[in-house]
Amino acid sequence: MIAILRRLLVRPVLALLPLCLCLGLSLSACSSTSLLSGNYVDDTVKVAQALEGTIALAADDPARSDAESEARALINDYMSRYRPQDGVNGLASFTTMQTALNSLAGHYANYPNRPLPEALRNRVDKELHQAEAGVVRGA
Secondary structure, eight states: OHHHHHHHHHHHHHHHHHHHHHHHHHHHHHTOOOSOOSOHHHHHHHHHHHHHHHHTSOTTOTTHHHHHHHHHHHHHHHHHHHTTOHHHHTSHHHHHHHHHHHHHHHHHHHOTTSOOOHHHHHHHHHHHHHHHHHHHHTO
């Protein structure tokens, strides 16, 4: 008798499990708060300034690890939003920004515990300034 009841109760629960999992994942994905507004110019300036602040942190700064994690999330959010957009993807400011973001993301992925080398820091800083200036003037 208990085996029959268990079978009657477990099967519907197991059948609903994938549905509940998908619903939970989709709701959590919708509730994520993005720092980006959807305006390419504003978002590019905001991301460039945030990353300039992150790369300016000293190697021994205790907030560096958290700042780099936030930078990686911001890079991913920015690129996933603007890379697929054809109207943005061809702009010189986006290409310059993409180069800087790819360099930073590559360093953070491959060397998570090491500070940015000075040459990379200078190049990325220069590219971020170029992208910021370019997007403001409409390029």
